Amino acid sequence: MSELSKLYATMMEAIYGETSLAASYIVPGKVLSAAAQLGIYQGSVKGGLVQALGDLFPASKGLLGEQFFDAMASRYVAINPSQSASLDHYGETFPLFMQRFEPLAELPYMPDLASLEWTWHLAFHAASTNAISPDVLTGVPLDQADQLQCILVEPIYLHRSDYPLLELRALGLMTESEVDAVDIASGGGCYVVFRDGLNTQMSQVSPPLYALLEELKKPLSFGTICAQWLSKHPDLELNVYTAELIKRSWIADFRAINN
Amino acid sequence: MSAFKINPKDYHGVGIGLRSAHYQTILADRPDVPWFEALTDNYMNDGGYPLHYLEKIRAHYPITFHGVGLSLGGVDPIDLTYLKRLKALRSQFQPIHFSDHLCWTSHDGRHSNDLLPMPYTQDAVRHVSERIDQVQNSLGEQILVENVSSYLSYTMSDRTEAEFFAEVAQQADCLILCDINNIYVSAKNHGFDALDYLKAMPKARIRELHLAGYEDQGDYLLDTHGEAVHEPVWGLYERALEEYGEIPTLLEWDTNIPDFSVLMQEQSRALNYWTKKQARV
Numbered sequence: 001m002s003e004l005s006k007l008y009a010t011m012m013e014a015i016y017g018e019t020s021l022a023a024s025y026i027v028p029g030k031v032l033s034a035a036a037q038l039g040i041y042q043g044s045v046k047g048g049l050v051q052a053l054g055d056l057f058p059a060s061k062g063l064l065g066e067q068f069f070d071a072m073a074s075r076y077v078a079i080n081p082s083q084s085a086s087l088d089h090y091g092e093t094f095p096l097f098m099q100r101f102e103p104l105a106e107l108p109y110m111p112d113l114a115s116l117e118w119t120w121h122l123a124f125h126a127a128s129t130n131a132i133s134p135d136v137l138t139g140v141p142l143d144q145a146d147q148l149q150c151i152l153v154e155p156i157y158l159h160r161s162d163y164p165l166l167e168l169r170a171l172g173l174m175t176e177s178e179v180d181a182v183d184i185a186s187g188g189g190c191y192v193v194f195r196d197g198l199n200t201q202m203s204q205v206s207p208p209l210y211a212l213l214e215e216l217k218k219p220l221s222f223g224t225i226c227a228q229w230l231s232k233h234p235d236l237e238l239n240v241y242t243a244e245l246i247k248r249s250w251i252a253d254f255r256a257i258n259n
Numbered sequence: 260m261s262a263f264k265i266n267p268k269d270y271h272g273v274g275i276g277l278r279s280a281h282y283q284t285i286l287a288d289r290p291d292v293p294w295f296e297a298l299t300d301n302y303m304n305d306g307g308y309p310l311h312y313l314e315k316i317r318a319h320y321p322i323t324f325h326g327v328g329l330s331l332g333g334v335d336p337i338d339l340t341y342l343k344r345l346k347a348l349r350s351q352f353q354p355i356h357f358s359d360h361l362c363w364t365s366h367d368g369r370h371s372n373d374l375l376p377m378p379y380t381q382d383a384v385r386h387v388s389e390r391i392d393q394v395q396n397s398l399g400e401q402i403l404v405e406n407v408s409s410y411l412s413y414t415m416s417d418r419t420e421a422e423f424f425a426e427v428a429q430q431a432d433c434l435i436l437c438d439i440n441n442i443y444v445s446a447k448n449h450g451f452d453a454l455d456y457l458k459a460m461p462k463a464r465i466r467e468l469h470l471a472g473y474e475d476q477g478d479y480l481l482d483t484h485g486e487a488v489h490e491p492v493w494g495l496y497e498r499a500l501e502e503y504g505e506i507p508t509l510l511e512w513d514t515n516i517p518d519f520s521v522l523m524q525e526q527s528r529a530l531n532y533w534t535k536k537q538a539r540v
Contacts, residue, residue, distance in 0.1 A: 005334045086328065124307050127307075
């Protein structure tokens with residue numbers, strides 16, 4: 001290992017953990033000791049990552065309060081160093097960490113909310129596709145549904161939760177003044193995170209529509225998906241739900257399946 | 260390595276760092292700013308709001324690209340995925356040039372997302388020069404490399420930062436982005452003379468200057484880019500214009516971002532130093 005490599009390994013270890021070894025590489029200052037100089041970088045790196053998590057999970061931070069959130073985020077940062085040059089990639093496993101974080105045991109809805117926030121972040125930065133135009137839709141040979149694949153617009157993410165995530169998010173962000181409390185016992189729902197142009201949005205949908213969206217994410221023919229959905233929802237009209245998908249601009253295309 | 264092709268009319272005066280908080284104001288008011296600097300790391304995603312607004316703003320203004328993620332001084336291999344994305348961005352937006360920092364940011368897959376100083380040794384000169392050369396060859400043009408502010412120095416260093424910088428620029432045949440605020444912050448933190456640093460830099464390679472604000476932490480100065488440019492930095496800037504000539508200058512403000520009008524006031528002040536210099540000639 002080169003001298004440079006040894007130095008960087010020791011410094012990175014110190015930045016995310018102990019200072020003792022790295023201090024021997026650093027010239028003590030007149031005012032600041034080697035450990036204190038290193039501490040500036042430790043504070044800057046860890047502080048930057050904690051702040052990044054706060055920016056990525058603003059509703060979670062709002063609900064938990066800055067002090068609790070930052071303390072929890074610091075624990076996460078200590079065991080999850082950044083693995084990307086871009087802070088946009090940092091925090092994917094934060095919801096899972098929250099799930100296992102003992103002090104959050106009394107707040108079981110928090111990991112679900114954080115997971116929803118992560119997908120909001122992904123949708124915000126994703127490339128997007130347009131919804132199918134009415135003209136193209138009219139020409140789709142739906143009588144050949146077994147030979148067609150229905151393509152959803154991008155981005156579109158699905159979430160199912162036992163908790164009222166939209167109300168919790170609104171409370172965390174305090175964007176809706178009428179939301180001053182959330183009844184967790186009111187139950188959860190099926191949520192879709194999507195983009196309308198540049199605007200990232202979240203919407204609660206009915207369980208049958210959600211089930212149809214789940215099926216449409218699979219690489220199956222539209223005919224097969226319709227048949228499977230109908231077998232699970234024999235009392236419902238499929239047309240009602242496909243019409244809603246079109247109305248919400250969530251279908252991008254129907255493509256012929258290449259056999 | 261060929262020099263990048265700069266159209267002088269696109270690249271002069273005092274530009275401003277582009278931040279998302281100002282997208283709407285810039286598009287609505289079309290302020291008199293000769294060019295904006297886009298932080299490439301903010302536009303590495305596939306789509307969405309930031310890229311949309313960068314496209315809109317690029318339609319009206321020249322831009323430069325400035326990055327923090329290449330880890331030029333690091334020992335992990337240059338991130339080719341990052342470089343590929345950078346090239347695609349460059350092809351899409353046609354910036355005047357690309358710059359990154361003379362520092363390291365990652366090691367063995369772990370990233371600091373911060374600009375960490377290098378040791379100033381002969382080995383480090385050779386090492387970082389080769390990596391800058393690799394990036395320049397990949398991009399097909401010279402890049403600008405910027406000095407970082409620092410809070411520590413290494414026992415293994417055997418030359419000054421300015422000497423190190425000059426050797427690297429020579430060996431890598433790269434250009435220099437000289438951050439005046441960073442020089443001042445490091446000079447105060449390490450107790451060297453900022454003017455000596457200015458004079459030791461290879462003048463012919465300097466293509467851009469940066470100005471920003473620091474935070475006085477009592478025992479040291481912290482480079483936060485979160486305040487107006489401080490008086491001693493303005494003083495050093497004036498000396499830099501005397502030393503280097505009228506070099507395109509960028510105003511950066513990254514945290515506690517104020518109304519755009521505040522940045523325009525800072526730009527106006529920077530331009531006053533140009534006017535003063537011209538009056539003396």
